[in-house]
Amino acid sequence: MGVPEVLWRVQQVAQKKVTKLGIGLASEPPAPDTSRFGRSFLHDGAGVDVPALTAAADAILAGFWNVFALHAIPLGFPPRWNRDPKTGTDAPMVLGKAIDYRSEKVVGDIKYLWEPSRHLELVTLAAAWRSTNDPRYLEGARTLLASWFDQCPYPQGVHWTSSLELAVRLLNWACAWHLLGGADSPLFAGEGGQRFQRRWLDNVYQHCHFISGYFSRHSSANNHLFGEYMGLFVACQTWPCWQASRRWLDIARHGLEEQAIEQNHADGVNKEQAIYYQHEVMDMMLLCQLVAQANGSSFSQPYMARLEKLADFVAAIMDRNGHVPMTGDADDAQMVRLAYGAGWCPYRSLLASCAILFKRGDLKAKAGGFDDKNRWLFGAEGERAWATLQEQPEHPVTAFPQGGYYLLGKNFGQENEVRLVADCAPLGFLSIAAHGHADALSFTLSVKGQEILIDPGTYAYHTQKQWRDYFRSTPAHNTVTVDGVDQSEIAGAFMWMRKANARALLHRPLDAVQVFEGEHDGYTRLPDPVLHKRRIAFDAEANRIVVTDFLSCIAEHEVLLHWHMSETCSVATTKDGFTVSAQDVTLEFSCAAPGLELALLRAGEEAPFGGWISRSFDVKATTTTARWRGRIKGSASIVTTISIQGLAQGRAGIAPI
Incomplete structure (x- = not known):
């Protein structure tokens, strides 16, 4: 930390202490001005899958909730908001800012405790009432909110610790408010209804007041800060009821404009180097723009241009069947849940939104369909605009030099597609690089829309340290590990110390043999420094990939080279290496390096770790990891040849940069 951050954190500690004395709190919010409210940014949801919505x-209402790895868990209705549904731990009811929410002994698994209180389920009930007019859903919404107000009084308890959690809750409250009819909702009829409305508005004020005093700054100013501005912006547009509302709105709008540029590279890659967090930031940007439009304004051209660039990157790394590499951290968060059908894809949904917003037929083709979330967001007019968009063939951007990702491949968007995404990116954003993984020079590979080489994902955050460390380690990625250490040094669950610096050396996606070259200095910290350089050459006519890993050093070192396969693949050893089969595609892997021995880590090895994949938070499954292991003395090269069978010959469809 620099001096400004140290001073800021000291000030935050002092602020927490004085709140124990009641100083700076908003315990008695001023009376709201209810003469005007913001316009709804949601539509009537015509055409949505009502059976799926009402089933959810x-x-x-029956008391069965889905919270990460827990499905249909009987939490009751309403639930006990301060009890962790995973461990059963009851969080203490003391000043929220005094709670150590990172301690499993104190709160259990904080992700499980916070998730229900984001109130995505409130939006589900509100949307069900809007679609059916069934009073059960209306009363359910009232019951859910009233119980939360009763059990989570400001500023007590774990739900008054993180400004981001309050911000996401405000967004969902705003969605529910509009879906339930706004100020004219039957919820507010009569004297009792007016008291309930006042109670809700008092809570809104307290949320806004809290966020405005506890923004994430300095090394913590990542997606958390963006989300905090989002929640404050949406709340002040929806409920401009207090003298402070205009000031908060101006702070939030300015912050969103600033952070849209600060947190996202000009080439469209989010600086956290975590694809799922890119999705979250894009969703925040989209929702804020729609709220602004509904209320007669818009964000700036640079803000909108950056959102469009973010969509270009997601489209580029997505294969023809909608698979996106699981690079960096992911926590399954949705800002708001407005689609309930099976197979819904957050990335494709966002691309559909951007197709409408930017009138992009190529994004429509990548999105593949107009989903229920977009029916709520854009309405019938948006669906008509979608229908008039002409789909266009895919010609993706193939180089993202600021973000550090590079494509090789052919036939993008077609049946015989090959899509290789090489990672030559920074570790992460700001000094702690909280959501980055030690994955420099790794790559993912999809053939004919089938994932072959994958990034295994994330799995854990605050708990299960050994798993948290494994999934973000170098051996958990398709690259070289030297002397059993990671390229970058883990210093905590969301902190890195010495960080590997990656540098692209060459990218030629248009040559007869397409080439990417890059290097990183992560192992130059060893007593005998090792520089790792990787060259990936794709012969599109022969359907062959040659990966050459150059290790420059003097002394003797142990090297490990891992290849992580999708769980849909079957893997078998051969005389020269191994084969990977997925439906009608087979890849043959061979390795030319003296002294390296092959082992297949299957069914979830733990000593050493290998053969694991995590498609969603706190859920892991078994797969196959191939590992070549051996020792080198002095500079050496490891050459891996990957021959793709089952593809037509030829170079058709190679995309321009």
């Missing part, structure tokens, strides 16, 4: 709402 009925499960909530």
